[in-house]
Amino acid sequence: MTRIKEALIDELSKSVIEGNAEKAVKISQEAIAINIDAYELMQAGLMKGMKEVGNLFKNKEYYLPEVLMSAEAMHESMKILKPLVKKNAGISGVITIGTVVGDIHDIGKNIVATMLESVGFNVIDLGTDVGLQGFLESVKRDKPDIVALSSLMTATMENMKTIISGLREAGCKAKIIIGGAPLNQEIASEYGADGYAPDALVAQRLAAELMQKKSRA
Numbered sequence: 001m002t003r004i005k006e007a008l009i010d011e012l013s014k015s016v017i018e019g020n021a022e023k024a025v026k027i028s029q030e031a032i033a034i035n036i037d038a039y040e041l042m043q044a045g046l047m048k049g050m051k052e053v054g055n056l057f058k059n060k061e062y063y064l065p066e067v068l069m070s071a072e073a074m075h076e077s078m079k080i081l082k083p084l085v086k087k088n089a090g091i092s093g094v095i096t097i098g099t100v101v102g103d104i105h106d107i108g109k110n111i112v113a114t115m116l117e118s119v120g121f122n123v124i125d126l127g128t129d130v131g132l133q134g135f136l137e138s139v140k141r142d143k144p145d146i147v148a149l150s151s152l153m154t155a156t157m158e159n160m161k162t163i164i165s166g167l168r169e170a171g172c173k174a175k176i177i178i179g180g181a182p183l184n185q186e187i188a189s190e191y192g193a194d195g196y197a198p199d200a201l202v203a204q205r206l207a208a209e210l211m212q213k214k215s216r217a
């Protein structure tokens with residue numbers, strides 16, 4: 001990595017930690033102007049910064065106002081980067097995604113949605129705080145190949161189980177994948193999901209594999 005690229009990615013990460021949206025926008029624009037890859041900026045810059053914010057929050061060095069400012073900085077930068085994430089054509093399929101009922105965390109979900117769109121999926125984003133009814137309506141209306149559920153809290157991840165069994169009971173044939181910080185493969189299997197991914201890149205691979213399996217079936 002060139003020194004200037006490294007420095008810009010580091011500054012982008014810091015702008016998220018500092019909760020400085022203005023700086024995040026300025027750095028994103030500078031980095032794009034010298035052709036630094038938008039996905040790399042998201043991963044090595046924004047997500048790294050947000051991870052650190054998570055640690056600061058956990059250690060009670062940051063409180064909700066700081067976290068919100070960091071989320072805002074990330075959001076403003078994403079507005080610039082998202083349209084620039086390279087689209088690799090080849091995959092087609094519809095994915096309905098949403099954060100489950102009771103949970104309003106959407107930063108990770110939005111990154112996953114962007115990554116899925118970037119490989120060619122048509123992503124229907126239902127937003128946050130989505131219950132079984134919301135997912136069922138999308139299954140009926142949008143006929144997704146995959147339904148993706150996100151949850152960031154132990155208190156709300158249990159809702160995934162209810163949504164998964166409700167979707168199955170209603171005859172939903174879509175593959176169901178789940179993700180979010182408190183989850184792992186073991187819980188995903190227990191909840192009856194078809195797949196789990198720890199981050200957006202693995203989510204992209206998982207969705208592509210499920211589509212391949214579907215087309216072979």
Ligand code: B12
Nearest residue numbers: 054103104105106107108148150153154179180181199200
């Ligand atoms: C930012 C943040 C907030 C912001 C959210 C802003 C927003 N628009 O999302 C605000 C300030 C609003 C917030 C509020 C709250 N928060 Co909060 N928040 C966080 C924080 C610091 C970072 C989360 C984040 O964005 N991470 C960055 C993203 C990129 O990572 P990610 O979400 O994990 O996503 C990646 C993967 O998990 C995966 N993934 C995610 N979704 C999906 C879906 C699929 C299908 C797949 C395959 C993969 C996948 O891919 C993503 C990208 O790589 C975490 C701490 C932490 N360490 O995670 C706490 C945290 C999640 N919050 C927490 C809590 C408790 C709350 C509040 C209840 C606080 C309160 N007392 O009011 C409220 C919740 C209100 C509600 N009803 O939802 C706790 C949850 C504890 C728990 N285990 O249950 C945490 C862990 C903090 C802590 N250590 O206590 N929060």
